[in-house]
């Protein structure tokens with residue numbers, strides 16, 4: 062059974078159909094990417110899943126639980142966390158405090174067993190400092206614990222956002238352009254982190270990403286949106302070679318170079 066099951070999702074803004082009859086399924090413990098040219102509807106799709114917008118039509122379920130009609134905080138409680146395209150940390154709070162803010166729901170034993178593995182840990186569900194510390198360690202940011210988040214290097218701010226999302230003990234994490242603005246080394250680190258989130262924590266990952274090298278090497282399955290419609294779906298090599306996908310990117314100027322060059326390099 063799919064962890065996330067989206068059927069015929071549609072959202073219009075005035076006369077514009079931003080998401081058009083999209084069906085999308087995410088198996089548990091998978092890493093899936095959603096790609097498409099600028100304005101294709103990717104962020105709107107995430108906003109529908111996370112309760113920021115209500116769909117005009119369609120259904121969304123997580124592990125069989127209906128999500129349509131839930132508020133964003135209720136969607137988090139149901140097990141979906143996300144990061145945003147533009148970093149949304151609290152700049153005047155430390156790295157640790159930012160993570161503590163994300164820790165909204167009760168801790169789940171399986172999740173923490175996975176995070177902590179062989180470390181000795183006296184489980185204290187109210188110990189937010191310990192929670193933050195474990196997550197800072199997991200994402201490799203322990204040295205920044207007491208630093209204001211605004212002082213962290215850009216790539217580390219993105220990782221901190223991911224740690225904050227993980228603090229909600231999600232089943233599924235949605236990452237909106239996690240590699241945006243990262244240099245190649247930071248992107249490689251990010252790729253390893255995303256794999257560990259899935260492999261070590263058992264958390265399913267869906268990402269929106271423009272970095273085709275990352276998408277093609279990390280994703281098990283890729284869904285392509287264009288003008289709100291799903292135009293392709295499949296394994297990385299299938300999507301890369303799909304003429305509809307090339308056509309969609311070529312029709313949108315700047316993104317075409319990005320797609321053609323990066324996707325081709327990983328053939």
Ligand SMILES: Nc1ncnc2c1ncn2[C@@H]1O[C@H](COP(=O)(O)OP(=O)(O)OP(=O)(O)O)[C@@H](O)[C@H]1O
Pocket residue numbers: 074077079097098099100101102103104105106
């Ligand atoms: N709140 C809104 N009101 C009106 N139109 C919107 C709203 N949100 C998104 N849109 C429109 O919906 C379409 C899809 O936008 P969306 O941001 O989902 O695309 P995207 O694929 O995430 O783009 P990008 O890759 O540039 O981030 C665009 O035409 C956008 O202008």
